[in-house]
Amino acid sequence: MVDTDAPELQLLDALYRLNKLVVADARVHVAATAHLDLVDFLVLRTVKLGVETPSDLVSDLGLNPSVLSRALSKLADSGLVTREIDLADSRRSRIRLTDNGVKTTDDIGERLRPSLARRLGLLTPDQTRILLESLEILCGDT
DSSP states (O other), rough: OOTTTTTHHHHHHHHHHHHHHHHHHHHHHHHHHHHHOOOHHHHHHHTTOOOHHHHHHHHHHHHOHHHHHHHHHHHHTTTTEEEEEEEEEEEEEEEEEEEHHHHHHHHHHHHHHHHHHHHHHHHHHHHHHHHHHHHHHHOOOO
């Protein structure tokens, strides 16, 4: 018999519920701000954070390569990203945000922040710090 109160299963349950709530809220704000979907925003945000090759985006976001390819095509057609040949290796490309891509990513982030702040506001500042530090640790290589 599996112990449903085990901390490992509590973690799974809590992360699933939190993910569902945050993702549902994010989808609404992303669509309202830029007529994009959540994958498009996550690609933009990840590029802004410094991940710039398609293979690294696939790995970082856990996306199927065909899903990423469609997202990059949509973002390029919308003028939000550019694809450049890597000067060090012409077989690779680098993804860069355009000025409009930076603005759009920032605009979506600003629209998302209040709802995320309300959720984090349920915690004390120390709890928030500990949560974020803990998530960083848990997201690290194990």
